[in-house]
Amino acid sequence: xxxxxxxxxxxxxxxRVWSQVLDGEFSLDPCLxxxxxxxxxxxxxxxxxxxxxxxxxxxxxxxxxxxxLFLDATLDHKFIIDINDPLFETLLPHYANKxxxxxxxxxxxxxxxxxxxxxxxxxxxxxxSYVIVDFVPTSENISxxxxxxxxxxxxxxxxxxxxVEFLETPKSKSVVYS
Numbered sequence: 001x002x003x004x005x006x007x008x009x010x011x012x013x014x015x016r017v018w019s020q021v022l023d024g025e026f027s028l029d030p031c032l033x034x035x036x037x038x039x040x041x042x043x044x045x046x047x048x049x050x051x052x053x054x055x056x057x058x059x060x061x062x063x064x065x066x067x068x069l070f071l072d073a074t075l076d077h078k079f080i081i082d083i084n085d086p087l088f089e090t091l092l093p094h095y096a097n098k099x100x101x102x103x104x105x106x107x108x109x110x111x112x113x114x115x116x117x118x119x120x121x122x123x124x125x126x127x128x129s130y131v132i133v134d135f136v137p138t139s140e141n142i143s144x145x146x147x148x149x150x151x152x153x154x155x156x157x158x159x160x161x162x163x164v165e166f167l168e169t170p171k172s173k174s175v176v177y178s
Contacts, residue, residue, distance in 0.1 A: 004049040004162060005058045011071045014039040014079040015137040018086060037079070044071075044143070045165040046150055050158075059159045067150060074106070079129050080137040083109070092130060094123075101132060106149050108133050139166050139174040147176050 017034035024030055046067065050058040081088065089096035094116065101109040109132040116124050135141040143166035151161045160178065167173040 002049055002051050003053060003058050004047055005061070006045050006047045007061055007064050008043055008045045009068055009071055010041065010043050011076040012039060013042055013075050013077070015142075016081065016085065016087070017136055017138055018082065019136045040168050042075075042142075043165075043167040044146060045167075047162045047164065048154065048159050049162040050160060059154075059157060063154075063157060063159075066153065070106070070149070074104075074108070075131060077129070078131045080131045080133060080142065082136050083132050083134055085136075092127070092132075094119075094127065107145060139168040139172070140176070142166055143174050143176045147178065151178060 014037060016037050020032045020034040022030060022032060046064060048058050081091065083098060085091075088098075092111065095101060095111050100112045100115050102112050103109050111127045111130060111132075113124060113128055116127060133141075133145065135145065143164050146166070147161060147164040150164065154161055163175055163177040165173055165175050
């Protein structure tokens with residue numbers, strides 16, 4: 001037997017899919033809206049499985065509270081931008097040379113805000129909103145990135161992440177399987 005549990009998490013985020021290309025035959029609209037700066041009410045559903053129950057459970061749902069903290073601190077109300085986005089230098093001119101970025105263990109970077117100590121507050125607020133990644137922030141790539149983070153953490157408890165669902169909107173989602 002295999003048991004599976006899942007837990008959902010919501011967060012707001014912005015992004016830009018600078019690589020978007022549409023086929024007019026299928027899209028019926030040539031507008032590349034995802035190339036615009038825009039935001040979503042995202043939802044991620046984590047599916048954990050095990051062939052052995054510990055204390056009658058795959059794991060306690062509380063063992064995913066760390067992920068909620070990660071989402072709140074890292075992604076909620078932030079803008080995910082690809083470091084290779086052609087607009088990177090325009091959107092982050094103080095970091096156009098891509099120096100002065102702080103690398104984080106979970107595979108993203110943020111601007112070093114100490115470099116902005118003499119700048120106006122509105123610039124500090126702008127720069128603290130960026131989460132810089134090394135991939136185009138599509139729902140597929142975001143779900144893959146989050147899946148790796150979750151797998152690495154849950155592996156310490158011998159719990160398998162079977163798959164992650166990432167809903168960009170209530171009607172559009174990607175799913176990545178381990």
